[in-house]
Amino acid sequence: MNLKKLAMGAVAMATLLAAMPMSAWAEDLQMWERSGGNAGMVDALVAAWNEKNPDRKIVLTYIPHTEMVPKLAQSIASGEVPDLMGLDLIYGPQFEAAGQLEDITSYFADDASVKTASPGHMKVSTYDGKLYGVPLYADVSALFWNKDLFAKAGLDPEVPPKSLQEIHDFAKKITGVEEGAYGYYLAGNCAGCNIFTFGPLIWASGGTIEPADAAAEPLTGDAVPKVLEWARMMHKEGLINPANQAENGETFHLQFGSGKVGMMGTGNFNITLAREQNPGMNFGITLLPGLEAGQTASFAGGDIVTVPKGSKRVADAVDFMKFILSDEVQVEVYAKMLNMTTRGDMVDNKYYAEEPLIKDVAKAIDIGVTPYTLKFFELINSPQGPWLQMLQRVYYTDDPIETIIADAKQQMKDIAAE
Structure with a gap:
């Protein structure tokens, strides 16, 4: 065995892997979320996904809120983008107009869940008639x-x-x-x-x-x-x-x-x-x-979840989006934690019945306005x-x-x- 050639081959392979976008070789999906938001809710959503999808686990990283914009721009320029990104919903149009997010319109063409999702979140997730995100959590x-x-x-x-x-x-x-x-x-x-x-x-x-x-x-x-x-x-x-x-x-x-x-x-x-x-x-x-x-x-405030431009795992990222919009997750994760559901038709659930004030405030989902x-x-x-x-x-x-x-x-x- 030629140890020198073996070592050189290992170095070459390591160099190749280092040069590749992380989503091209890592089985785990990488997700960034801003700090200062509803971390408990996001943690729970990722944990629920990971339990159901052990072969496509999400690794969640929190980025300081003030650093999110420059960090994303840098990652897009280098090709090292995360597969998913939680974003303060108010900045959705800015990222969409700059061409920094993946267009996911076709993935939701026949998906009924987005029709009852928070109108404010959906409004800022849409630019020039195209969809770029869905609600992650709502305030x-x-x-x-x-x-x-x-x-x-x-x-x-x-x-x-x-x-x-x-x-x-x-x-x-x-x-x-x-x-x-x-x-x-x-x-x-x-x-x-x-x-x-x-x-x-x-x-x-x-x-x-x-x-x-x-x-x-x-x-x-x-x-x-x-x-x-x-x-x-x-x-x-x-x-x-x-x-x-x-x-x-x-x-x-x-x-x-x-x-x-x-x-x-x-x-x-x-x-x-x-x-x-x-x-x-x-x-x-x-x-x-x-x-x-x-x-x-x-x-209507909170975060949307998006796919940064250049992600190689768009289909997997969209699966996560559909997962968090599903009836089961809306009730058994959002509502169970007494957080706001992100779909207005999920307000009538067994957990809110135990907490009338949550149900009262949840009525605001359907009339929520988000500045565009x-x-x-x-x-x-x-x-x-x-x-x-x-x-x-x-x-x-x-x-x-x-x-x-x-x-x-x-x-x-x-x-x-x-």
Whole structure:
């Protein structure tokens, strides 16, 4: 045996394998998911898949949220892409427009599950008529109300407000009913908190916020000035704690559980948190209302699961997508963990029957709205962006509402045109 030739052959083979995309030679599927999301839900989905598919296991790697975009771009350039990628749904259109995701339209041509999947997730998973992802997990906003404060204020604790006017009227009775109690909550220095909880008040009332592209008009509809006037009134009348002006999102999730907030737009995650903070507090959940009774909306957030451009395991990746959309996984993984199902037709299940509040908030899936724009951060989520600047002027100044809207419109148009 020529050991020298054998060694040289082994080195050559190792070099060849190292040069090949990992999905071309590895049996396991590689999946990236951003940190800061619902890791428990994603872990459970991958574990369920691995149990059913021992020959196609998924190796899950968490990437810091701020590093996901550059890391993906680098991986696509090198050809070393993961087979699956969990992505903050709001950035779906940006990746799709840049040609960084695989088109999976044909794989779902006859699949009924996507027809009942979260509309917000499906909207941002679609670009130019083509499908690039499906919901991985969902967070939705809703109106939480403190039944104990309602009772103390002489309100029926079982009847939530059905319009913005009723929110105002109820908040007026609740504010001051006990020391430190305020009727409503709005974060004063958090762009994301406001698009999650204040944005739906505009959508429910028939208004629009962000432009989809440079040709679209932002902040349209008679509802926009009316809802902004309502918010200013709530602040001017002292129905919102002035201390909220400093809220940048770090303690947003802890506000309702304090027991001092009569009503608040927040997310499904607050059910568990509020109970942990304040076990004795009684509360209910309903849909966020608009100006008129019967108008409702929600922000649909969470992640979509996609296939990065260049993956050699597209068919396997799509099988995982279909797996998590299946009836069994929707009920026995999502619902069993008391997480949101990502299909609206899966809300009526045995596990939600044991937890009525989950069922109440799950109704928001079918009315959830997700902003569709290629520049979400610049337009909406930036602390220096036009969305938060507009709201802060509404909340904390006496500038004319019409002027504030006009300024925000122009800023949004300028950003969309860049």
